[in-house]
Amino acid sequence: MPQQVRGVVATGKGKPVTVETITIPDPGPGEAVVAVQACGVCHTDLHYREGGINDDFPFLLGHEAAGVVESVGEGVTDVAPGDFVILNWRAVDGTCRACRRGEPWYCFSTHNAAQKMTLESGQELSPALGIGAFAEKTLVHAGQCTKVNPAAKPEVAGLLGCGVMAGIGAAMNTGGVRRGDSVAVIGCGGVGDAAIAGAKLAGATTIIAVDVDPRKLEWAKEFGATHTVNARERDVVEAVQELTDGNGANVVVEAVGRPETFKQAFYARDLAGTVVLVGVPTPDMTIDLPLIDVFSRGGATKSSWYGDCLPSRDFPMLIDLHLQGRLPLEKFVTETISLDQVEEAFHKMERGEVLRSVVVL
Structure with missing residues (x-):
């Protein structure tokens, strides 16, 4: 059954973001629903709000996230319900010319979920970087879920999903x-x-x-x-x-x-x-x-590009280094906030007051 959750939406160029009710469909083939536990406020989300990426409004913002897989669709084998994952926006397809020549970090045909999340009105949302994780739950392609050690705190693990990894x-x-x-x-x-x-x-x-x-x-x-x-x-x-x-x-x-x-x-x-x-x-x-x-x-x-990373290789390794005390991911977290505070977090970022504000759900 489709679910309704709260999420942060940019409805128009330069407009303040609002918290809306989002409809999350059941995962289809190759897809997963993830219960988001934390999501960093990245400058790319502000670019989306300002129309600097494209004009496919409304956007469901947020992409630098970690959470727990809730359900998966047909054919998904790499992750399962209950897995702690970091979301990535370059789920490699394994068959493009970059992948075939052994350079999957340059994959030119990355995967996103085929289905769309929507507003209550039925209007389709464009998820930021194919993720849309300023929400209690989100729908992604299963390849966008990278399983890591659950001993890491979600608010630091999610940062590897974008800026820190870059x-x-x-x-x-x-x-x-x-x-x-x-x-x-x-x-x-x-x-x-x-x-x-x-x-x-x-x-x-x-x-x-x-x-x-x-x-x-x-x-x-x-x-x-x-x-x-x-x-x-x-x-x-x-x-x-x-x-x-x-x-x-x-x-x-x-x-x-x-x-x-x-x-x-x-x-x-x-x-x-x-x-x-x-x-x-x-x-x-x-x-x-x-x-x-x-x-x-x-x-x-x-x-x-994205630190030329391969999420399946790099995310687990870097989480392990963090847990060993060799990578101080916690120092990037200036503050933790709620979904309702994302707009103010954008202003703090513009003023240079924070390294990362992190939404914790």
């Missing part, structure tokens, strides 16, 4: 940070601090945090930054070179997504070093670089 993966998967490397991270919000945590996990010995907000630079130290640079007070490229024997960093992670910070990242790396763009630019942004500089500096310039 940052850790940008450093470890895309950037390939190795023991002894020097790393600079430009932009120390949730994704940037996760990149710092990932660099520390990988064994980097010099980790330079760059931001314009002294509060964020202090947060960065808690995740492993060995040095900080206030970009309002110092030339970023010169500061990074000074801290790396005049060479530049082996890996620079750009977690802002702006042309000026990308240029800083490009010139702050060592010769043959790697630049990783994980900050999300807007469609109108362009970059102008002398082609001779691209050639003569060598190395690699990469973008990082």
Whole structure:
């Protein structure tokens, strides 16, 4: 039988979100219904509310979530009712050209639930990133459920569903940070601090945090930054070179997504070093670089999609590292809130007051 639950909906561009009654259908083939226990408030949800993703309103927001599988549809074998899972928005299909060549983290044909959740009126909802987890329950494709150790608290486990995984993966998967490397991270919000945590996990010995907000630079130290640079007070490229024997960093992670910070990242790396763009630019942004500089500096310039992660591989491993005390996921949680407080959480995020507000259900 279909169920009715409460969920946070964006009804129109720029309008404050509202808590509405949502109808959740029974899971069909390949689908699962998940009782959401916690969901982080990610900047992507704000992009949806502002019409920055597309205009398929109304949106059921929320995607950075953990919970318990309640029921599954026909053909589902990887998860079962009672499993504690983290939701992911890149459920690989296993058959596309990326999957066939052994690179499933680039899957070009990811799965979402076939059925739609609706408002009481019957109007179909567009779930954020195919998840829609600012709700007591949600319907997803079963491949979007990654089973992990239930000893982890939902409010920290769910963060791996998006921002924290994006940052850790940008450093470890895309950037390939190795023991002894020097790393600079430009932009120390949730994704940037996760990149710092990932660099520390990988064994980097010099980790330079760059931001314009002294509060964020202090947060960065808690995740492993060995040095900080206030970009309002110092030339970023010169500061990074000074801290790396005049060479530049082996890996620079750009977690802002702006042309000026990308240029800083490009010139702050060592010769043959790697630049990783994980900050999300807007469609109108362009970059102008002398082609001779691209050639003569060598190395690699990469973008990082979801931290180039494979949820089935990375989520359980990172949860285990957290439970061992080696990955302080709890430090990302600034506050826990209710569904009714999501709109205010957006404003706190815009003001830079939080790393993550997390809805706990």
